[in-house]
Amino acid sequence: GAGVSQTPSNKVTEKGKYVELRCDPISGHTALYWYRQSLGQGPEFLIYFQGTGAADDSGLPNDRFFAVRPEGSVSTLKIQRTERGDSAVYLCASSLHGQTSYNEQFFGPGTRLTVL
Amino acid sequence: AQKVTQAQTEISVVEKEDVTLDCVYETRDTTYYLFWYKQPPSGELVFLIRRNSFDEQNEISGRYSWNFQKSTSSFNFTITASQVVDSAVYFCALSEFLSGSAGNKLTFGGGTRVLVKP
Numbered sequence: 385g386a387g388v389s390q391t392p393s394n395k396v397t398e399k400g401k402y403v404e405l406r407c408d409p410i411s412g413h414t415a416l417y418w419y420r421q422s423l424g425q426g427p428e429f430l431i432y433f434q435g436t437g438a439a440d441d442s443g444l445p446n447d448r449f450f451a452v453r454p455e456g457s458v459s460t461l462k463i464q465r466t467e468r469g470d471s472a473v474y475l476c477a478s479s480l481h482g483q484t485s486y487n488e489q490f491f492g493p494g495t496r497l498t499v500l
Numbered sequence: 501a502q503k504v505t506q507a508q509t510e511i512s513v514v515e516k517e518d519v520t521l522d523c524v525y526e527t528r529d530t531t532y533y534l535f536w537y538k539q540p541p542s543g544e545l546v547f548l549i550r551r552n553s554f555d556e557q558n559e560i561s562g563r564y565s566w567n568f569q570k571s572t573s574s575f576n577f578t579i580t581a582s583q584v585v586d587s588a589v590y591f592c593a594l595s596e597f598l599s600g601s602a603g604n605k606l607t608f609g610g611g612t613r614v615l616v617k618p
Contacts, residue, residue, distance in 0.1 A: 417605065426504075426591050426608030427545070432598065440598045440605070473543065488535065489606060491545035 386410070388492035390476050396498045397466055405461040405495045409478030416459050417489060418451055419475040427475050433459060466499045473497070502527045502596045506609035513582050514617050521577045521612045523592030529553075533595040534568065534575045535606065540588040548590075551575065582616045589613045 389408040397403050409416050415434055419427035429443040436456045444450075448466075453459040463470055473496050477489035503526040513519050525534065536548040549559065551568050559566045563580045579586050593606040 415603065419606075424610075426593075426610050427606070429605040429607070432603050432605055434603055439603050442598075443605070475545065477545075487604075488547045488550055490547065491537075493542070493544045 388476055388478055388490055390474075390492040390495050392495060393493065394496045394498075396500065398500050399466060399468060401466050401499075403463050403466055403497065405463075405474050405497070407459045407461070407476030407492060409457065409459070409476070410490055411457075413478035413480055413490075414456070415479045415481055415487070415489075416453060417477045417479075418459070418461050419477065421473045421475055421494070423472075430461075430474075463497075466497075468499050471497055471499045502529075502594055502607045504592050504594050504607055504609035506592055506612050508612045509610070510613040510615065512615045512617065515584060516581050519579050519582050519586075519614060519616075521579075521590050521592075521614070523575045523577065523609060525573050525575065525592070525594045527573075527594060527596070529597060532597075535593040535595070536566070536575075536577050537591045537593060537608075538588045539591060539611070545591070548577075579614070582614075584616050584618055587614060587616045 391406045417432050418430040421427040431451050432440040433453045436453055448464045451461045473494040475494045476492045479487040479489045505524045511519055532553045534551045538546045538548055556568050565578045567576045589611045591611045592609045595604050596607050
């Protein structure tokens with residue numbers, strides 16, 4: 385079956401611009417996560433959705449970052465007034481359920497964001 | 501806060517050598533899960549194994565084996581008879597309970613880059 389997909393694969397933007405990153409989770413997975421991976425580091429948690437609601441957004445670095453999942457499937461991560469420090473690979477993951485910690489998370493290929 | 505430490509930044513071996521990747525974690529949870537993921541040059545994280553805190557049996561899957569020792573908070577990973585295709589970055593991760601949402605997130609270590617030379 386299809387895995388987690390993310391679009392675009394690469395995004396280059398200028399400082400101060402607005403960007404949207406899209407994630408299509410595995411069909412039937414109710415939990416969706418966004419992580420950010422800076423060069424040479426492990427992924428860092430940003431936000432977790434269970435169904436349509438953002439159940440935990442404690443990892444979002446500031447209020448320029450926002451994410452939605454209006455129908456409980458596709459999610460969009462939105463970044464306003466981008467800064468050079470936002471440059472990273474943004475990873476999306478989904479799992480069957482979020483409340484059971486043994487469910488492995490399946491990751492998408494990521495979107496590489498470069499802010500010039 | 502929970503923490504995962506992978507002290508080895510990069511390991512270089514010659515094909516057919518064994519390689520062991522160290523992972524040490526910190527958590528206050530009594531029940532937790534540990535994971536290993538592989539990130540090949542293509543960039544996609546690939547799930548390798550999950551282990552719960554109550555199961556300290558070592559596990560072997562083909563050329564991969566894992567050694568979980570709760571007493572030392574370690575979850576080490578060994579690749580036996582390494583192959584060039586094993587070249588990748590390997591991440592150890594700890595499942596962390598999110599108190600406000602009854603959900604979970606993964607806390608990753610910094611990763612260990614494995615380079616297998618022919």
